[in-house]
Amino acid sequence: MASSGAACFDRAIDTALALLAWLVALLVVGTIGWIVADLLRQGLPRLSWAFLVELPIDAGRSGGIRPILISTLLILGVCLAVSVPIGLATALFLAEFQRGHRGFGPLVRYSLDTLAGVPSIVFGLFGNAFFSITLGLGFSILSGGLTLACMVLPLLIRSMETALRAVPAEHRLAAAALGLPQRVSLLHIVLPAAAPGLAVGLILGIGRALAETAALLFTSGYVDRLPGSLLDSGRALSVHIFDLAMNVPGGASQAAATALVLVALVLLINGFTGWAAQRWLGSLSSAAL
Amino acid sequence: MALHPKPVPAHGARRRRRSVIPWTVAGLAVMSALGGCGRTSDLKLSLSGSSTVAPLAAEIAKRYEASHPGTRVDVQTGGSSRGIADARTGTAQIGLVSRALKPEEANLQATTIAIDGIALIVNAANPVRSLSDGQIRSIYTGSLTNWRQVGGADAAITVVTKAEGRSTLELFLEHFRLDNRRIRASVVIGDNQQGILTVAADPHALGYVSIGTASQEADAGTAIRLLPLAGIAPSLENVRSGRYPLSRPLNLVIQPPAAAGVPPFLAYASSSEVNDLVEAQFFVPPAP
Numbered sequence: 001m002a003s004s005g006a007a008c009f010d011r012a013i014d015t016a017l018a019l020l021a022w023l024v025a026l027l028v029v030g031t032i033g034w035i036v037a038d039l040l041r042q043g044l045p046r047l048s049w050a051f052l053v054e055l056p057i058d059a060g061r062s063g064g065i066r067p068i069l070i071s072t073l074l075i076l077g078v079c080l081a082v083s084v085p086i087g088l089a090t091a092l093f094l095a096e097f098q099r100g101h102r103g104f105g106p107l108v109r110y111s112l113d114t115l116a117g118v119p120s121i122v123f124g125l126f127g128n129a130f131f132s133i134t135l136g137l138g139f140s141i142l143s144g145g146l147t148l149a150c151m152v153l154p155l156l157i158r159s160m161e162t163a164l165r166a167v168p169a170e171h172r173l174a175a176a177a178l179g180l181p182q183r184v185s186l187l188h189i190v191l192p193a194a195a196p197g198l199a200v201g202l203i204l205g206i207g208r209a210l211a212e213t214a215a216l217l218f219t220s221g222y223v224d225r226l227p228g229s230l231l232d233s234g235r236a237l238s239v240h241i242f243d244l245a246m247n248v249p250g251g252a253s254q255a256a257a258t259a260l261v262l263v264a265l266v267l268l269i270n271g272f273t274g275w276a277a278q279r280w281l282g283s284l285s286s287a288a289l
Numbered sequence: 290m291a292l293h294p295k296p297v298p299a300h301g302a303r304r305r306r307r308s309v310i311p312w313t314v315a316g317l318a319v320m321s322a323l324g325g326c327g328r329t330s331d332l333k334l335s336l337s338g339s340s341t342v343a344p345l346a347a348e349i350a351k352r353y354e355a356s357h358p359g360t361r362v363d364v365q366t367g368g369s370s371r372g373i374a375d376a377r378t379g380t381a382q383i384g385l386v387s388r389a390l391k392p393e394e395a396n397l398q399a400t401t402i403a404i405d406g407i408a409l410i411v412n413a414a415n416p417v418r419s420l421s422d423g424q425i426r427s428i429y430t431g432s433l434t435n436w437r438q439v440g441g442a443d444a445a446i447t448v449v450t451k452a453e454g455r456s457t458l459e460l461f462l463e464h465f466r467l468d469n470r471r472i473r474a475s476v477v478i479g480d481n482q483q484g485i486l487t488v489a490a491d492p493h494a495l496g497y498v499s500i501g502t503a504s505q506e507a508d509a510g511t512a513i514r515l516l517p518l519a520g521i522a523p524s525l526e527n528v529r530s531g532r533y534p535l536s537r538p539l540n541l542v543i544q545p546p547a548a549a550g551v552p553p554f555l556a557y558a559s560s561s562e563v564n565d566l567v568e569a570q571f572f573v574p575p576a577p
Contacts, residue, residue, distance in 0.1 A: 058348065059344035059348055059569075059570065060344075139335075223347075223363045224347065233363050233365065247340045247343065248344050248570075249499075250480050
């Protein structure tokens with residue numbers, strides 16, 4: 001019977017495709033597992049509380065990473081302090097006032113998407129030329145943070161815009177029907193309702209910022225001293241990992257331990273951001289009453 | 290506009306509304322307080338350039354800062370060309386350059402703080418006493434594969450090379466005018482210690498490692514022998530004098546006249562007070 005043969009064939013194809021999908025998914029999980037296992041195997045024996053609070057010794061082969069950790073947090077702080085307000089404002093502008101396919105909005109989106117595709121080394125060279133030399137900030141945490149802010153802004157704005165657009169129009173209509181001014185509806189309804197989506201954007205931005213090496217090598221620099229101010233040069237975790245792995249013979253295990261700290265830091269910040277967004281979303285209920 | 294009945298997001302437990310912003314601000318304040326133990330310094334030296342020299346320069350800088358309170362030495366990287374450019378433009382007072390100056394750079398002044406040299410090593414049991422540059426090139430590109438072809442025992446050569454990104458590999462490739470993609474290696478190693486262990490354990494291995502480490506190990510009785518290159522013995526004296534071909538000076542470069550505070554640092558960085566730091570980075574200290 002031809003029809004049963006065809007059905008059999010279709011079933012076989014379906015099963016094969018399902019198997020393939022499983023295999024690919026396993027491959028992805030396996031890759032991540034391998035990376036983490038490799039880092040743990042090499043880095044875990046070196047990891048301790050002392051590693052976090054000591055100064056690096058012998059070009060980072062021994063000692064810890066305290067100044068590097070602090071520099072990284074300061075660079076990230078500068079980056080977020082600049083990029084989040086600008087990013088959120090632009091995303092609000094695009095999502096609430098430029099919803100159409102004409103006018104200024106598409107131009108802004110087009111330039112953002114172009115910027116998002118620019119390699120980070122280009123941002124590094126720009127940051128070095130503009131912040132470090134033209135503005136005279138030199139190699140400093142401030143230059144590094146501002147360069148990172150330029151780099152993460154496109155990513156931040158586009159994902160925040162998507163989050164704001166995902167808030168159902170009914171929310172806005174209901175607020176308008178109650179005669180609430182737009183700022184109240186934005187601040188107390190749209191933003192909290194979009195909080196989980198905004199947090200995803202923020203997490204992507206933080207991830208990209210913490211992973212950045214090339215741009216920081218030319219802006220925040222290589223100095224592994226404890227920074228005295230934002231105008232001091234400070235080495236980021238990613239730069240430290242790169243240096244230990246490529247320039248310091250015998251630095252591989254310390255590089256793995258530092259990478260573990262970086263991964264833990266990203267997870268910690270992601271967790272905190274998600275928690276904060278949930279709390280903000282929770283505030284909807286009390287605000288609505 | 291289509292009116293889909295969309296579920297309202299689930300609300301969390303009813304708490305008093307509290308913004309996350311104060312928390313974030315508090316976090317930033319704590320961070321800056323941790324970082325902001327303000328220190329004043331009278332003199333700031335800036336160094337920039339070769340990534341090979343940078344870790345050593347940073348170690349010397351730390352020791353210099355400790356013994357000269359009020360001086361701050363910042364080290365940045367970016368490559369030897371950048372070291373030359375920054376010293377010329379004054380972006381940095383001192384450039385880090387991992388090679389000898391070229392004739393067109395004669396207007397700059399170089400101070401050698403260390404020498405990076407490479408020794409070809411074989412197992413101590415290997416009867417081969419020397420290899421020509423051509424033979425080494427052929428072995429590393431895979432056209433010579435047996436020790437018999439170069440006067441040794443009838444055994445396959447175990448070719449040991451370095452992993453990508455090591456300055457030793459860079460120098461080796463440059464000297465023998467080899468392309469890393471053409472190298473046919475049996476073993477790829479990471480650091481010097483691993484290279485020495487590999488060659489000491491395999492009677493048919495040929496490898497190359499930092500000359501400082503290799504001579505220390507050979508003197509300490511490890512089963513390796515350093516091969517002469519182009520007839521020149523791989524002794525530390527020959528490396529220091531620049532006669533040994535497979536080596537390069539690591540230089541601090543300035544554009545004269547030297548800025549205030551620079552000459553004492555140059556003198557310190559090339560003095561015997563930092564020999565242990567030079568050796569810890571697997572380089573050879575320059576002649577006193």
